[in-house]
Amino acid sequence: MMTTSPAAATAVQTSPRRPEVLGQVARLVELEESTVEQMRAEALEAPARGVVAYGEYQSGGWWTTSLLNHSGDPHDVVIGDGRPRPTSLLDEMPATARFLDSLGLDFMYVRLARLEPHSYLWEHRDYAELRDTGRHRLHIPLVTNPSAVLVTAGARVHMAAGALWRLTPSQAHGVCNTTGPDRLHLIADVYADDAYQTLAARPHLRDGDATDLPEMTEAERDGLLERAGQLAELGFAGAAEQTLLRAFYTYALPEGGAYDLIAELHTARGRDGDAHRWREAKAHLLARP
Template sequence: MATTTVNQGSLQSQIACLDTIGTDVLERLRHEALTVPANWVVEYGKYQSGGWRTQSLLNGSGDPGDVKIGDCDPVPTTLLRRMPITRQFLDSLGLRYMWVRLAWLEPNSFLWEHRDYADLADIERHRLHLPLVTNSSAALVTGGARIHMAAGRLWRLAPTNVHGACNLLGPGRLHLIMDCYSDDTLARTVDREYLAPDDVALLPAAEPTELEDRVEQSRKLITLGYDRAGEQHLLRMFYERTVPEGRLYELIAAVYTSLGREADAQRWIDNKTVLLGSEPAEGTR
C-alpha cells in the first residue's frame, strides 16, 4: 500500500490547536449546550450524508434557525440570550466574530469533501472549533490526514482547503464553531498554535486497484437500485485514503455514465463544482 508524506508545516497551516480551556469551563459550556431548548436545522444538504445539524448563536438576524453563514455584523440570537455561560465565554475571547454556531454530527454521519467561504467576500477570516462532546471515531480530514479534535481544545481550521468530517461510531459530536474576521487578537492567538504528532493520523494513498474495486462495488449497488448506498460507498473513501481532489465525485459521475444515466452523472459533476468550487475534469462528462 502506498504511503502518504504530509509536510507538518503545510498541515498546520490548514488545522492547528490554539489553546486548551479549563475543565470546569468546558463542563459548564457542555452542560448549557446540551440542556438549553434547541431547534436544530438541517442546511447544506449537498455537503453531507444526513445527521449534521446546526443552530446559530451569533448571526445577522438574531434567529437561531438562520444558519446559512455570510458576512454580517452579528447580533446574539434568541438562543444565545438563554446561554449566559456561552455568551460570557465568547466575549472573553475578544474576537471579531462573523458567525457562531453549535453543530451536531450524529453517529455514522459525514460532511463530504468540500471547501467553504468560496461565495463570501475576499476578506481574511478563520474558523475556530471548540469540541464540547466528541469521541475517538470523530475526526476531521484535511491535507491527507485525519485529525481527532479533542474536547476542550480550541482549534483553528482554514476551511478554504478541501476538508470533510466524520463521526463513525458515536456518540454524537457537538462543536461550538466560530467564524472570525482576522484582527490583532486573533493573530496573537494564532501565533501560539501547534499540531502535536499524536493528533494526526496520515492516510495512505489510494491504490488504483482499490479505486477500481470501490467503483465496481458502487456500480453493483446502484444497479440494484441502492443509489445512495452506492454513492456513499465511494464518498466514504475520503476518510480512509488520500484521493486526488474531487476524484470521488468524478468516479460517481463515471459510474452513472456507464449505466446510461446521464442526468445523474451531470448531478455529480455539478455537485463537484458546488462543493469544491472547481470545474469538472476532462473525461467526466
C-alpha cells in the same frame, strides 16, 4: 479561561503531510476544564437540537443552531458577512456568552454544530459565497469521540476537547462521525484583526492529533467501483454513490476524487446525465472563494 503550555507548542505530530495539515487545522490554545464543562452543560441543555442547513454538503445528521447571527433567531443558520447580535439561545447560555466575550474577537457568526453517529459532511470548501474579507474559523469541541474526525490534506484529524482549534475552511475538507456518540462543537467565524493574530500566534498539533491516510491502490479502486456498480445494478444508486463518497475518509484521494469516482460509475452505466450532475456537484462544493 485559557491556558498555554510551551510543551503543547512543541509536541507536534511527525508526519510527511504535517506542514500541509498544520496549515489547515491546528490547536491554538488550551482551555480551562471548568470553562469547557460549563459550556458543554449549556449546549447539552439547549432546547433546540438545531436545523438542517447546507443539505447538499452532507449525508444527513448535521444540525446547527446560531448563537450570534444577524437576525437574533437561533434557527437562522446560513452564515454571512456582517456584525452579528446575540440570539435568544445565547441569552440562555451565560457561561458561553462570557467565554465568547473574553476572547475579544470580532465575530462574524457563532453556531452550535451537532453531527450524529454514522453521519458525514462530504468534501467541500466554505466561504465561496462570501466577499473577500479576512476571516477565520474557530472550533471548540464540547462533546466528541475518536471516530469523529476532520479529513483534510490527506490526513484524518481528531479535534479533541479541551482546546480551541483553528480550521481553514477555504481548503477542501470533510467531517465524519462513524460510530458516535454525537459530536458537538462550538464554531465561531471571526474577522482577522490583532486580537485574532495574538490568539493564533502558536498553532500546533500534538502527537496523535493527525494520522495520514493511505493512498488508494489500483486494485482497491477497481474493487470499490465494482461494489458500487453492483449496488447500482440492484437499484440502490444512492447507496452506491455514498459508498464512493466515503472513500474520501478512507484514502488520500486527489481533490474531488470521490466525485470523480461517482461520475465514472455513472458513465460506465450509460447514465451521462447523472455523471454530469456529479461533475457539477464537484465544481459547486469545491469552488474556491
